[in-house]
Amino acid sequence: MFKRFHDTEKWNKPWYRKLLPVEKCAWDFITSMCDNVGVWIPDYETVEFFIGESVNWDNFLDKINGNIKVMDNGKWWIVDFCAFQYGVLSKNCKPHISYMKLLQSHGLDEFIPCEDFGVSNKAIRGKISDNTKSVIFNRDKGECQYCGKILDKTTARYDHFIPVAKGGTTEYSNLVLACTHCNSIKSDFTKDEFVARHPEYKESVQRVYDFIYTLLNNSYTSQDKDKDKDKDKDKDKEVVDGITITTFTKEQESILERNFK
Ligand SMILES: [Zn+2]
Secondary structure, three states: OOOOOOOHHHHHHHHHHHOOOHHHHHHHHHHOOOOOOOOOOOOOOOOOOOOHOOOHHHHHHHHHHOOEEEEOOOOOEEOOOOOOOOOOOOOHHHHHHHHHHHHHHOHHHOOOOOHHOOOOHHHHHHHOHHHHHHHHHHHOOEOEEEEEEEEOOOOOOEEOOOOHOOOOOHHHHHEEEEEEHHHHHHOOHHHHHHHHHHHHHHHHHHHHHHHHHHHHHHHHHHHHHHHHEEEEEEHHHEOOOOOOOOOOHHHHHHHHHOOOO
């Protein structure tokens, strides 16, 4: 049995305080029973057997503040587990090599900052500023754009509609508000991949697509206008519904063309 660090600060974290006692037990169980890189194969019956009470797992995931990502294969991953237990992984440290191999076997190595994989990991590339979050939250009226759930700022997630891994940007025009559940299952899928796996989301995904497409079109229109006028430098930004949309670089344009054919 391995020894693990235990987060003594969790009692100061608002999301942890808001958990019901049974949910706190569930969190402790999962952080104890996951593998060495924080991956856990959901086994609800066993957790409930040991805790002695049933858990509302949908509520649990919503309240867990994005600390758990539901992977495509249904396994759960404690996102900060490696960073918390080991810091930055190094290939010069023997145990770290086994963790790196385990991460690779889960297909998770891109998410982890470690020497071996460089710093160009998804987590860093997709980082969203607080200011952007605030604008998106207001633009989307605090509602999950996929299921309509009303969110508060602590539970809101920000979905890269075109995944960062597939060239999506961290611009207003590629971000939509989502609840933890929808954000987890949307994961790194494109629109079509997501709908193929979750047909029940077909309508809402199309709605988001149309909305984003409008934002992008408006941005293109503003660029065209600028070319015609060719005078005011500040006109490379257009305000749509109170949101400033920056014009795109050639590289971004080709990514958008590929994703919006
Ligand atoms: Zn949702």
